[in-house]
Amino acid sequence: MSERIFLDSAGSSLPPEPVLDEVIGHLRREAQIGGYRAAQERAEDLEKGYDVVAELLGCRPDEVAFTDSATRSWLTAFDAVPLKAGDRILVTEVEYAGNAVPLLRRADETGAVIEVVPSDHSGQVDLEALGQLLDERVKLVSIVHVPTNSGLINPAKQIADKAHEVGALVLLDACQSAGQLDLRDTGADMLSFTGRKWLRGPRGTGALMVRNEVRERLHPRLVDMHSAAWVAPNEIELRDDARVFELWESSVADRLGLIAAVRYALDRGLGRIEAEIAERATRLRDGLSAIDGVEVRDIGVRKSGLVTFTVDGLGASEVKRRLYDAGVTVSTSDFNSTLFDMTKRGIDEVVRASPHYFVTEDQIDEAVDEVSRSVR
Structure with a gap:
């Protein structure tokens, strides 16, 4: 474990x-016998990985696809949603730049319209306003479960239930919630997540869930010889499960590492992890709130393990540098990552501290003391 006080599991845990044993061990095995043979030896473990992720998400194994990132998962799902001129896409005020860019680009290409669902006084999606916006022209509702720039947890299940009343598809960005929240009852039709954050998996890993009942409504465009078969000179046949969203080439070592990370989380217990992270985040928020010159910037009724704050007279990058020099690792989030929300709240940047369950109470208190020293 790191000798530093590590408060950046929202970045890369x-x-x-x-x-580590899975990733490094498999790479060593590849060096001994070659990548193809090494993968063949672990074929059964790789196949069991679909069951492991299905348990994490509360879905069927054939509704799971492995990818190389949350971004790849989200893009693959979004790109498969049929859109035409006049179709409507609803997004939340905390939409992430990594989603907003392809959303805006595809809207420009197809003539679809993107509309922002207002938040209520707490900062979470206003369910009444959502209900007023929904109609049969809404083809997709994009939900950011936990944003990159605050501790908000959006009410995913309630949003999804309302969207389904008009037949809209629901795509849940669970990049910041997988590994810290229970995702087995989100109501989402499609769900994307990464391995490197709260799940404590390797970088370059992710997964996508696509419910069987909506898969036929989707048209995956990026397919290869893994996701489809070449059955005649002029004919291909797509897979009939979520693996139609996978590509043939991948890092077997990293995928085994992701499977190990998900299994590790399941063994510890999703409810236990959620409670431990919430307890540490609350302790950190309370400590920071007591410091003159520090403002906690988290919004929402229910809050996650992301704790964001600003310091009077100091930029977020300077706070990050000072804390790093003092042995505390945090990150920052700027205006361009969540433009709708940051514009509305008049914030240019925030410091982001994200304590996982392996961070002790004493370490949190020490981090608070270091922030206080930075202010002074």
């Missing part, structure tokens, strides 16, 4: 030993 610290993998536990079983994950």
Whole structure:
């Protein structure tokens, strides 16, 4: 474990030993016998990975696809949603730049319209306003479960239930919630996540869930010989499960590491993890709130393990540098990452501290003391 006080699991967390063992061990095996043979040896474990992720998400194994990132998962799902001129896409005020860019680009290409669902006084999606916006022209509702720039947890299930009343598809960005929240009852039709954050998996890993009942409504465009078969000179046949969204080439070592990370989380217990992270985040928020010159910037009724704050007279990058020099690792989030929300709240940047369950109470208190020293 790191000798530093590590408060950046919302960026890229610290993998536990079983994950390291899987990744490094498989790379060594590839060096001994070659990548193809090494993968063949682990074929059964790779196949079981679909069951492991299905348990995490509360879905069927044939509704799971592995990818190389949350971005790839989200883009693959979004790109498969049929859109035409006049179709409407609803997004939240905390939409992430990594989603907003392809949303805006595809809207420009197809003539679809993007509309922002207002938030209520707490900062979460206003369910009444959502209900007023929904009609049969809404083809997709894009939900950011936990944004990159605050501790908000959006009410995914309630949003999804309302969207389904008009037949809209629901795509849930669970990049910041997988590994810290229970995702088994989100109501989403499609769900994307990464391995490197709260799940404590390797970088370059992710997964996508696509419910069987909506898969036929989708048209995956990026397909290869893994996601489809060449059955005649002028004919291909797409897979009939979520693996139609996968590509043939991948890092077997990293995928084994992701599977190990998900299994590690399941063994610890999703409810236990959620409670432990919430407890640490609350302690950190309370400590920061007591410092003159520090403002906690988190919004929402229910809050996650992301704790965001600003310091009077100091930019977020300077706070990050000072804390790093003092042995505390945090990150920052700027205006361009969540433009709708940051514009509305008049914030240019925030410091982002994200304590996982392996961070002790004493370490949190020490981090608070270091922030206080930075202010002084």
